[in-house]
Amino acid sequence: MVEAKLNSPVRQVRQEPQALVVTLAGDVDLHRTPELQQELVRVVERRPRRIVLDLTAVQYMDSSGVASLVKLLSSTRRQNIELKLCGMAPRVKSIFEITRLDTVFDICPALKDALA
Amino acid sequence: MVEAKLNSPVRQVRQEPQALVVTLAGDVDLHRTPELQQELVRVVERRPRRIVLDLTAVQYMDSSGVASLVKLLSSTRRQNIELKLCGMAPRVKSIFEITRLDTVFDICPALKDALA
Amino acid sequence: MSAIPPQPIRLSLASTPAHLPIVRAGVGEIARLVGFDEKAVDAVVLAVDEAMTNIIKHAYDGRNDQPIEAAFTALSEAADGGPAGLTIVLEDRGKPVDPAAVRSRDLDDVRPGGLGVHIMGCCMDRVDYTPREGGGTRLTMTKFLRAADKPGARQPQLTGGTRG
Amino acid sequence: MSAIPPQPIRLSLASTPAHLPIVRAGVGEIARLVGFDEKAVDAVVLAVDEAMTNIIKHAYDGRNDQPIEAAFTALSEAADGGPAGLTIVLEDRGKPVDPAAVRSRDLDDVRPGGLGVHIMGCCMDRVDYTPREGGGTRLTMTKFLRAADKPGARQPQLTGGTRG
């Protein structure tokens, strides 16, 4: 899927001392989740101690996006990797609340909290 | 037209020492120009020396909006009232450029320039 | 907002994820026009996005060139005595829905499946699947302007789930 | 963006200014999907807004419950050999267009009339009015992705202006 590649919501993956930080941007919907899932698999394969997903620049997320994060959570749990989400806009937060997944994920207000 | 009233793009009309400042907001399209035109007539009836239209909060303007301003320009010219526009976002500015009315109106970057 | 004409706004598109942003943008403005606040607008947008996503994934098995028809009708307070709101009908010509499948999943079970239907039920006041005449599925979702009578997250109501 | 299916996106609405924000939002996303930059997206949105405004004002004399049909087709580079772009067709069933009237006005003359057609001509590469079968008008506007061959503000091309 070439066009999925063009469409990746992953803007940046960078190693910080405390965690591997994955920055997402734009709309995370069915159109853009195939590439997201592939990249998240590669991120987990790097076996970091902690993964932080920075969602500050995400404007919209639908259940396909949430489903990708649920998959990520399952695989990080299996491999004992810590996973934190941060920087959710109210609109993004509300889909986690609607799905009640806000209690399942470790959600921090800002990146600095997730790196603490 | 009651719903036009609810829909007025005129957010505020206030007298400053140098001019009567009319602040518009939101989308200025066919849906909202009937009320705009009525309010602009009332503004001209107050016979100020200068009218400044502050467009900082206008997100979108179509030709109905531009047409209302052209009408305002005609009546202010007839009555020797100075008219200045200010605070145009690039998207709003472009409709003036497309219609080449950017050369007909007195357009200032910011409110302070229009009050100078 | 009495000036909204009673006839529905209709949109027909293809079953491609590429069309989702178009639908979201249009639906958001429709919900705003009906008078929903921004939180409710987001909920309506999310519900329609999920419904389209399901049609693409399940009804059409991911094929991206199949037809989806949407109709948006503003419900006026005066017309039916009930509360004003918005009814959205989405029709596909794909694989019919299995009524047993279209059910909120158990949330304790952390896995992807079943989120979409759950989300629609949370976002809208009514969610009904019925077979479409001529094949496929007709999904009717309604959200009322007065949210007072809405007891939080509700299961979607499944009616007419038998296949045509 | 090869994944855009060839069939047009269709939208049918009523001739009310209340529907303009819906069309603007949807058209903007369609233009973005086709690959226009933000400046070109704004131009496409403006052109469609003006076209709808004219239909409401002139074809339907301000009546707000009459039908307007829009179809949006992504032109692909491969399909026709020509440049990729977007074709937009707007149909009304109202008063036919007077070809003499649909002409850019003289800009030295500062007055409202004639701005809409002028704007459409500036925003799009082609603007064609033809009578609609069964009455009314069919307006076809095209904008190409390669803007290189576009010599700035151009007069709309008027073809088939004779009434049906």
Ligand SMILES: Nc1ncnc2c1ncn2[C@@H]1O[C@H](COP(=O)(O)OP(=O)(O)O)[C@@H](O)[C@H]1O
């Ligand atoms: N439009 C549809 N056509 C056919 N089946 C559907 C449709 N929508 C939903 N379904 C069925 O309902 C099930 C639950 O859907 P959903 O809650 O969105 O979860 P998911 O898409 O993650 O499986 C799907 O697995 C599918 O079997």
Ligand SMILES: Nc1ncnc2c1ncn2[C@@H]1O[C@H](COP(=O)(O)OP(=O)(O)O)[C@@H](O)[C@H]1O
């Ligand atoms: N869809 C239409 N149906 C009928 N007549 C139209 C239509 N669009 C434009 N016209 C005619 O073209 C003229 C010019 O339109 P326009 O440039 O938008 O200026 P304005 O709307 O300010 O008169 C109108 O006055 C009208 O006579």
